[in-house]
Every structure is written in structure tokens, then in C-alpha cells.
Amino acid sequence: MRIGSSILTLFVVSVALAAAACGGGSDKSATPAPAAPVTNPVDPATAGSVTGKISFMGTPPAQEPIKMSSDPRCMNPDAKTEAVMVGAGGSLQNVFVYVKDGLGNLKFPVPATPLVLDQKGCQYRPHVFGVEVGQPIEILNSDMTLHNIHAWAQTNQEFNLGQSLQGMKDTHVFTTQEVMVPFRCDVHKWMNSFVGVVAHPFFAVTGADGTFELKGLPPGTYTIEAWHEKLGTKTASVTIGAKESKDVPFTFSG
Amino acid sequence: MLLYLFALLTAASTAVLIFAGGLVTSTGSGLSVPDWPNTYGWFMFTFPLENWVGGIFYEHSHRLIASTVGFLILVLTFWLWRAEPRRWVRRLGFIALGAVITQGVLGGITVLWYLPDPISIAHASLAEIVFCLTTTIALVTSPGWRGRYAQHGPAPDDRILRRVATVTLAIVYVQIVVGATMRHTGAGLAIPDFPWMFGHLIPDHWDPKIAIHFAHRVGALCVTIMLLATTGHVFAYHRGRPELVRPSILLLILVSAQVTLGALTVLSHKEYVINSFHVVTGACVLVTTLVLTLRAHRARFGDAVVAAGHATGARLADGPGHSNAAAGARA
Numbered sequence: 001m002r003i004g005s006s007i008l009t010l011f012v013v014s015v016a017l018a019a020a021a022c023g024g025g026s027d028k029s030a031t032p033a034p035a036a037p038v039t040n041p042v043d044p045a046t047a048g049s050v051t052g053k054i055s056f057m058g059t060p061p062a063q064e065p066i067k068m069s070s071d072p073r074c075m076n077p078d079a080k081t082e083a084v085m086v087g088a089g090g091s092l093q094n095v096f097v098y099v100k101d102g103l104g105n106l107k108f109p110v111p112a113t114p115l116v117l118d119q120k121g122c123q124y125r126p127h128v129f130g131v132e133v134g135q136p137i138e139i140l141n142s143d144m145t146l147h148n149i150h151a152w153a154q155t156n157q158e159f160n161l162g163q164s165l166q167g168m169k170d171t172h173v174f175t176t177q178e179v180m181v182p183f184r185c186d187v188h189k190w191m192n193s194f195v196g197v198v199a200h201p202f203f204a205v206t207g208a209d210g211t212f213e214l215k216g217l218p219p220g221t222y223t224i225e226a227w228h229e230k231l232g233t234k235t236a237s238v239t240i241g242a243k244e245s246k247d248v249p250f251t252f253s254g
Numbered sequence: 255m256l257l258y259l260f261a262l263l264t265a266a267s268t269a270v271l272i273f274a275g276g277l278v279t280s281t282g283s284g285l286s287v288p289d290w291p292n293t294y295g296w297f298m299f300t301f302p303l304e305n306w307v308g309g310i311f312y313e314h315s316h317r318l319i320a321s322t323v324g325f326l327i328l329v330l331t332f333w334l335w336r337a338e339p340r341r342w343v344r345r346l347g348f349i350a351l352g353a354v355i356t357q358g359v360l361g362g363i364t365v366l367w368y369l370p371d372p373i374s375i376a377h378a379s380l381a382e383i384v385f386c387l388t389t390t391i392a393l394v395t396s397p398g399w400r401g402r403y404a405q406h407g408p409a410p411d412d413r414i415l416r417r418v419a420t421v422t423l424a425i426v427y428v429q430i431v432v433g434a435t436m437r438h439t440g441a442g443l444a445i446p447d448f449p450w451m452f453g454h455l456i457p458d459h460w461d462p463k464i465a466i467h468f469a470h471r472v473g474a475l476c477v478t479i480m481l482l483a484t485t486g487h488v489f490a491y492h493r494g495r496p497e498l499v500r501p502s503i504l505l506l507i508l509v510s511a512q513v514t515l516g517a518l519t520v521l522s523h524k525e526y527v528i529n530s531f532h533v534v535t536g537a538c539v540l541v542t543t544l545v546l547t548l549r550a551h552r553a554r555f556g557d558a559v560v561a562a563g564h565a566t567g568a569r570l571a572d573g574p575g576h577s578n579a580a581a582g583a584r585a
Contacts, residue, residue: 043391070307070308070311071307072307073307074307102561145305145307146305146307146310147283148286148287148288150285150288155510158368160285160288160368161288162287162288162289162294162295164294164296164305166296167327186283186284186285186286186307186308186309187283187286187307187308187309187310188308189281189282189308223265
């Protein structure tokens, strides 16, 4: 009987708290409603772009060979670490560059085409990449061995998948912006990858020549961030007018 | 005697399991098998050998050793239930069984929940309790314990030894829990130098990880002092009691090894074999202190078995807390 009345009391209190949390909607007019997001807002007639080159200053660390002896099916004598990859003229590869701020509440269509993260030669391909919030990522195992795919997300839901057979695929969709989400294989410690999850299409990853281009940007003032897994982040502010292209170089030092 | 040997085997297997667990954490392999209780969809015992690669080797081995230890404890509990006349010893078996099942479940959910610190720390701390329980069962079923170590005269009834050993045991356990906290929160190299701390006697700056690491070093000092006090007392007052002197000598060796391994763990940047030996040596310090403590309390326990009663399966309700006189009367 006592338990019954306690449960009833708990129920009544819960309902009262829930009602209070819902707020009843009586003072809606007190808070200004946020502006409705503008969908597909880029006018090709006025769109501009931001380009640049990421450079490394100093003596770059050598790319060390990766010891894969813990899994005979991984043996790849050419495999090297990819943390800091510097090319000719100090160009820095694998830098994720994106618009960090300045887009307001503009809303962009999300690509339905999945982006493929492949596990090949016991390394992730690509090593650094970007996706939009809501865009599917297809995770593929092209190896003759097992992998676990462990996404160490902080804002999004962390997950850990097992792929025990060659050709296995899983699809994952990140639901919140997060720069960056590391992927790691706990079976093969050297395997890691990073994905930048952003809510717009204005991002790029530098290739061997260290260059990037963020095109189709509406005129405005933006904060551009460049992220590197070992060297940290750099930001710059840039204002672009209609049909204008601005050069925003970044330099990281080792 | 056979029961004692089996209990001893179970306790030794628990030590191996703790070492294997240490390897899992030290190599960062805890999530290399993402599912539980299956392994990549296979039933645990049919997982193909060729797939024991990389981190899976450590994690899957740990699971198989854990299953073996669980089975050994199950058999031990059943054996005690059928053959052990002392009710409290039979109960110890059931407690050990409950603890090892809980331990398995904690191990499973820490994998499924991506190694949350509180669960992983509880998993590490309960492992030590399981080791203590299997060791206690092995000890109290040993011929020496049953015979009250009587070949060297009546078991000593030394209140000071009992107290100092009990306090030492508690401090060693707390130190192990702090160590597990340091390990699972990634604070193992929060203070990167040894014996100094950032070049000073006391760290010149602080954050939560440095505080945990510092607490573990202070704990090591406390444990060492307390073990010196306990063993010193044994050497001073009970030199003629091998059942106290032997674990005391072993403790001095173990604590020396443990401090060395702790220093090497830092200086080697957590080399995984050194790190794992540090874990299992800590566990050995704990159970050796436990053995010494229980032996120091031996005079307070009732006598074990009435030979005739044992043979016929009769059970006696004797246990800790009985005086010599009462035990003698029961015997």
C-alpha cells in the first residue's frame, strides 16, 4: 500500500514537472522567434570563393614506415605514417579547411551520395575528409582481415563497429556539426582517420600541392579555419564581395 | 588436499587473468572486439585462431582466460558446497562466484559502452576482490591453516600485528583503486618524470590528472611505509613463525619490484609489458598482505574440521571471531 502511494506521488510530481518544463506556451510572445532558415541560398550570379595554400615552415618530421607485423594479412612494406605530409615547396597535405563562422542560418541541401571511407592495405582511405551533417558515410572493408571502426565522437554519438569479412559495408550518418571526429581501428593501432562534419558544403582537404578552394560562397565576411591533426588549428577572417575570389594562405610551423 | 590444490590453481589463474587484463589496457585493445559476449559475431569459443590479430589477440585472450577462471570458480564453489564443512568457507565460494559473474558483466558493459571510466575502474577494482576471494579460499583450505600452524606452537594472538596488517591491507587496496583510476583516466604520464615531479619534489602546477597521478605516488610511499612497519613487526616479534615470516619476506621483494616497475612504467612511457607487470605485481602485493593479515588473525578463527564430521559430510558452523578456547572446545 505504501509502495503504491509512493508510486502515485512520484507520478503526480513527474507530470507536474513535465508540465512546468513544457511551459504551457503562454509567454511565447516574450521570446522573438528565430529567423527561418533560408534553404539553398547561393545565387550563382554573385557567388565568390576563397582559395589558398597551406605551407609548413621548418624541418618536417620523416614519414616513418608502419610496422604491421601484428597482423600478417596487413603486411605492406610501403606503408608510412601520414600524420605530417609535406610536399614540394613546403606544401602541407591533409589539412581540413572550412568556413567556421559567417554563414548565419543559411541552410544548404545535403548530398544524398555517400562518401566512402575505405579500409585498404590496413590504412584508412582517405586519411582526412569532410562530410555534411546528414550525408551518409559508407564504411568499407577492402582488406582480407578484420577491422573495428571506432568513431571517437564527442558531440555526435560515439560508435564502434566490427567488420570481420572483406567487402563488408556499413553506413553511418552524423547528425551534428563536429570538427573533427577521429576514426580509429583498435585492432591495428596505426590506423586512424579524421572526418570534419559541417553543416554546409564549404570545406576542402588539401592534397599534395597544399592548395584548397572553397567555392560558391555568398558574399559576406567569414572565419576560415585550417585544422591539422598534429599541428593544431589556424583561423583567418576574410570578406568577399560578389563574384570575388580571395586568397587566404595559412602557415603551420613544426 | 585436492580441494586446496584446486583452490590454489584457481587463485593462480586469477593472477594470470589480471595480467591479461593489464595487457588489454596497456595496449589500448579494450575496444578491438566491439561486440560482447560474442566476438565479431562468432561464439566466443569458436572464434577462428587466424583472426587473433593485433588488439584482438589481447582482448579475446582476456575473455577466454576470464571464462576459464569463471569456470574454475564455479567448480570450486560447487566443490566447497559439497565437501567443505565450514559454512563461512562455503559462503566465500558463493561470494567469489557472484563476484566473478559481476566482473564478467562489468567487462562486457564497459566494452558495449565504450569504456566509461567509472565502469572500467570498477572492473579493475573488482578484479582485485575476486583475486582476494580465491586467495582466501586457497589459504583457509590449506593444510597449514587447518592445522593452525601448530608445529611452531600456538598461533600468535598479537593485537598490534592484527591491526597494523589490517590497516596496511586497506591502504594497499585503496592504492590499487587509485592506480586503476589513474590508468583508466589516462593519467599514467600526467607527471612525466621520476623520481622528481616536473623537476620538483611536489608538482609546481596542477590539474585533475596530475592530482590523481600524485595521489598514486603518495600512496606508493604510504604502502611502502606501512609494509615496512608490518613486516618489521613480524621480524621483531614473530621471527619463529614461518607462516608470518615467509609472506613478510615475499612482501619486501614484491614491494621493491613494484616501486621499480612503477618508475619504469613512467620512464618507459608506459611500455605495455612493464605496465602490465606493474598491475599484476600490485595485485600480488595485495593478496600477500591479505595472507599475512589472515594468518595474523588465525588465532581468532575457529578450528576448521572435525575429521569424522568431514568424512561424513557433516558441517560445522565455525568461523572467524571464535576464540581459541571456543575453537578448541568445538574441535
